[in-house]
Structures are given as C-alpha cells and as structure tokens.
Amino acid sequence: MALTTIDATPALVVIDLQKGIVALPTAHPVDDVVRNSAELAAAFRRRGFPVVLVNVDGGARGRTESAARGGDRPADWAELVPGLDPQPDDLRVTKRTWGAFHGTTLDEQLKARGVTQVVLTGVATSAGVESTARAAHEHGYHVVLATDAMTDRSAEVHANSVERIFPRLGETATTAEILAGLEDA
Numbered sequence: 001m002a003l004t005t006i007d008a009t010p011a012l013v014v015i016d017l018q019k020g021i022v023a024l025p026t027a028h029p030v031d032d033v034v035r036n037s038a039e040l041a042a043a044f045r046r047r048g049f050p051v052v053l054v055n056v057d058g059g060a061r062g063r064t065e066s067a068a069r070g071g072d073r074p075a076d077w078a079e080l081v082p083g084l085d086p087q088p089d090d091l092r093v094t095k096r097t098w099g100a101f102h103g104t105t106l107d108e109q110l111k112a113r114g115v116t117q118v119v120l121t122g123v124a125t126s127a128g129v130e131s132t133a134r135a136a137h138e139h140g141y142h143v144v145l146a147t148d149a150m151t152d153r154s155a156e157v158h159a160n161s162v163e164r165i166f167p168r169l170g171e172t173a174t175t176a177e178i179l180a181g182l183e184d185a
Helices: 032-046 106-112 125-138 154-171 175-184
Strands: 010-015 052-057 091-094 115-122 142-151 171-173
Touching: 010 032, 010 125, 032 052, 032 115, 032 142, 032 175, 052 106, 091 106, 106 171, 115 125, 125 142, 125 154, 142 154, 142 175, 154 171, 171 175
Parallel strands: 010 052, 010 115, 052 091, 115 142, 142 171
Antiparallel strands: none
C-alpha cells in the first residue's frame, strides 16, 4: 500500500545503521541507505518529531546462537555510522534481538511522546526492519517503510519483504514521498 498520510506525531526509527553491520555485503549500496535515512532524520528533527537510532549489540540466547554471531568484534562494531549525524535529542535503543521492540523500552518511549506512526529504515530489510515493522504493527502503530532507505544481503530476500510482507504491515514509500508527506503534514 502506498503512503496515504503522515500522522500528527510520527517517529523515524532507524535500524542497525552501525559500523559493524554496514561493513557487511548488501544488495543495494549501503551509502544510499545511510544518506536517505540521514535525510529523513534531518527532516523529522526540523519538524520536532522523534528520531530513534537503534543498534544491535549481542543476540538472542539459546539455540539461535551460532559461530557467525560470536567471535571477536572490533570495539566500534555497534557504533552508529557518523553519516546519520546523531543528535543529543535522538532516542537511542540498543537491542539484542532482531526487532527493536522486544526487550527494550521503545514502545514506552514512543507512547510517552504520543507517537502513532513509525517510519522505518535500515538494515537488514528481512531481519531487523521486518521484525520491527511486525512488532510496530502488533503494537498498533501506523507503519511506513522507506523502501529506498533499507537493504539486505540478498536482493531476492529484500524484494520478498518489500513486495509481499510490508504491504500487509503498513504503507511503503520512497524517501522523496515521505519527505513530501512531511511537508504536507
């Protein structure tokens, strides 16, 4: 479903645009994803809307543990990329699972600010972004997915989320369409 409107109190939620994640291979240029996410963040800040910068540090325990997740990581692995231009008023959420709602205070922080709509960007489309979108939908938020501000390791997997999953969870739009919606809000 295409973008219909921007609510009176939306929030931008940027998923896992951190040094260790953006260094991995992706289907689409990660620099474009960071640039589009940063452009949206700047527009949300100008309007006084919340910007949530999410990073991942660790992982779910149990049988989900794998050798690929463990090992030594560089000290700056979980640091947000500087291209996002993080600001002191941005909300910060560190997650330990794919989705940004589980085991964090994200829902409480958004509700305390009267947020009714979340716009999602980030990496990976089929993991962190999709999991967060599903939880946002389950929590009753209007969900908008900025399709040109996200990517995955596989173009096919990215397309599956964008074409099959996201239309069932909310609205999809490009960065330009969301920026235009913000101007009209």
